[in-house]
Amino acid sequence: MNKILGVGLCMVLAGHALAKDLIVTDDSGEGLATVMVTRVLAQKPKLILADEGYAADGVSNQSALENTRFSDANGMLNFPDTGISYDYRFRKPGFKDVSLPAAVVAAQLSLGEDLTVQMEREQDRRVLAEQKPSNVWLSQLDIGGGEALRQHFALNCAFCHQQASPFMRVERSAEEWLTVIDRMGGYGARIAGDLRQPLAEGLAAGYHSLNASYESVPEPRPWDSALAGASYTEWPIGDGFSQMHDFILHPNGMVYVGDNLQDRIYEVNPKTGVYTVYTVPHEPDDKLGGFLGNRFNAYGKINNYMGVHSFAVSPKDGHIFITPSMQRALLEFDPQTKTFTRHEMTRGFYPHTIRTDEQDRVWFTLALSSQVAMWDRQKKVFSYFDIPARNIKEWLTIKLLPLIFWLDPETRPMPSVDRESSGLPMPYGIDVAPDGRVWFARLYANDFGYIDPETGEVTVIDIEVIGPRRLRVDAENRVWMVAFQAGLLVMYDPQTKILKEYDLPVVSEFPYALNVDRARSVVWVNGNQSDTVMRFDIATETWQVYPMPRRRTFTRDIEIAEDGSVYTSNSHFPSWQIEDAQPTLIHITPYPQ
Known part of the structure; x- marks a missing residue:
């Protein structure tokens, strides 16, 4: 041989x-x-x-x-x-x-x-340490301030890119970290005013200590021998300035991926690898960054007038509905004619995650105005569902949003940030249950609830979940959520009113999203710090972990194919921090059960 x-x-x-x-x-x-x-x-x-x-x-x-x-x-x-x-x-x-x-x-x-x-x-011990994914480095990062500061740091500093990666381990002074914190504040990080200085000092000292003690970084979870039965396919799309945020697996067999930073839709044929790009149109008077203003003026290349975000497919005609987070509108894309239709809204700010129901209604969260919106395709009207404010300060802040966003982005006043993120509960994830209820989660309020679409009644469940980002509902109407900064998978059973928490199979992971394979009673969880995607079997309560081919892989969404395989996308922001600076659409065929 x-x-x-x-x-x-x-x-x-x-x-x-x-x-x-x-x-x-x-x-x-x-x-x-x-x-x-x-x-x-x-x-x-x-x-x-x-x-x-x-x-x-x-x-x-x-x-x-x-x-x-x-x-x-x-x-x-x-x-x-x-x-x-x-x-x-x-x-x-x-x-x-x-x-x-x-x-x-x-x-x-x-x-x-x-x-x-x-x-x-x-x-080489240093090289061995550098091979390890960011999550095990992060497990050893001590920023002081106890668990409260650590969770606040995770909530606000780990939703775009990996922490403790080689890029983040570059040592900076506390003053330099304050500059970074201010810049990230423009990108959506909300560090409480009284925690800015302690966090900056903690990061400066913590990363210095971490770099000096790299040999103490623990081993990551070993790769399972059963992975020999798995296979992956990746399609490189976009470049180091793209962000392939969300996507949808369409009944026509195509996968539609949104470049959030460049306002483009990639129609990918998984059978051939051929992709076609469709530029999302904007109105002549739309400004870069929409109503939020150009928050990314320090970024090398940007074209997000709309901010392509989340996708859902109509069960009636296959049209794709897209939330443009930078506009007060809903986008509709016809995959046959390749045309866009823009539905203007009169209320609400920051269209976020989106789903459709069996009546062909389109439901989506309005993250900044603490609402859920519904587009009735037959009547061609929007309905808005206000989620109760936690306190009078929050109620007043939300009521003032139209005035705040009417002002010039360069001079508009921004509400002060406290540890509870008062004024910004941020309804984030949403899903439609088999029984018709529309469930939502509020990331900063640490709660979740549902809307009865027949009565319009909004109910907030009085059970705390730390950082519920995205959620899905299984075939038994049980609600599955990721608890972001707590690093947990959470299940709520509306019948028993019992909440159950499951530890993730990897350390220091902040799960962004999940999806439920209703046919197989399986939950797929997005990893973002550990270069993995995780599969949870509901019946046996056991995990499978799928390592990703590229280091510094950050995933935000999962789609499930009829055969049980899954799609995700590498949407690290910035994408140039991905290994080889190349975002990809990823298809995983899991190993036999």
């Missing part, structure tokens, strides 16, 4: 399609299990990017698809033979990455034998 010795070169393996088995061994020649092997096209398709580095409206491109699999207990794996040449990368914690050039692989495969790749153990 011929052998190629990989020595951790930072190239990428390339060669003919593998018709033979691929065998991975350690430096003693023993088969190496759970090696992540990623193949990418050796010859990348030429992209037509004529619109500020993106495809112009209606223009199609071929994405350079990537596949990932894991070796079995004997170190063996194979990929489908497509007759195309690929580049391959081998990765396993504790070992040096291995990458091989196309010519060498092609020469070995031409002999008609299996390809064997040997991996070398990493000996």
Whole structure:
């Protein structure tokens, strides 16, 4: 058997399609299990990017698809033979990455034998620490101030990008951290006024100590041997200035992905990898950043007049409804004619997460004005449901929002921020239950509730959930939520009125969203700090963890296909912090149960 010795070169393996088995061994020649092997096209398709580095409206491109699999207990794996040449990368914690050039692989495969790749153990302790995902570094970050400050930090500083990543571990003084905190405040982080200085000092001291004690960073959760039965496909779309926030798997087989920062929709064909870009139109008098103003003026490239956010599909005609978070409107996209319709609203601010019901009504949260809106497609009218304020200060702040946002963004006064985020309870996630109830969660209020669509009555459940971000309802009408800064999966049963909490299978994770596979009684949870996506079996209360091919993967949404496979997207903000600075649409086929 011929052998190629990989020595951790930072190239990428390339060669003919593998018709033979691929065998991975350690430096003693023993088969190496759970090696992540990623193949990418050796010859990348030429992209037509004529619109500020993106495809112009209606223009199609071929994405350079990537596949990932894991070796079995004997170190063996194979990929489908497509007759195309690929580049391959081998990765396993504790070992040096291995990458091989196309010519060498092609020469070995031409002999008609299996390809064997040997991996070398990493000996450099600093490099071993750098291999570890951000969540285990974060588990050792001590910013002082106890659990309250840590949760406040997580709530406000971990919803866009990973904390304790190499980018965040760059040491800064307390004064420099205050500058960062102020800049992030423009992006939506709400650090309480009396916590700004303690947090800045805690981050300066905490990261200094963390960098000095890198050898104490614990090992991440080991990769499961069953991953040999899983497979991944990725489609690179957008660039380092994109944010592939949310998306929808459409009944027509396409996946529609929204670039939140560039106001573009990517229509991706998973069968071929061809994608077409549609530019979201805006009115001539719309301003960059919409009613919020241009919050990203320090960002390198921005085009978010609308702020494409969340997606839902009409069960009647397949039209796609999209929340443009920067406008007081609802967008409707016809996937057949490729046309957009804008439905103007007279009330509410910051359209956020969106769902449709069986009556073809469109429900979505209005995050800043603490409301839920409903668009009746037959009557062509909006209805608004006010969620009760927690106190008089909050009631007054919400009532003053139209006046505040009428003022120029450069000079408008902004309410002071306290630890309870008074005035901004932020209804976030939403879902429609099988029984018709419309459930919502309020991120900053630490509560959740539902709307009876027949009576319009709004009920807030008097049970605290720490940081409920997005939620979904299962086939039994049970409500599943992620408790963001608490790092929990939470289930509420409306029949028994019992709330149950489940620890996540990884440490220091702040779950952003989830989805429920109602047919299989499974909950899929988005990871963002641990480079993982997690699968929870409701019946057995057991977890599966799926590591992501790229380091610094941050996911915000999950869609479930009919066969039980799932889609997600790498929407790290900024995307240039992703490994190789490339956002992707990701498809995961889980291993057999």
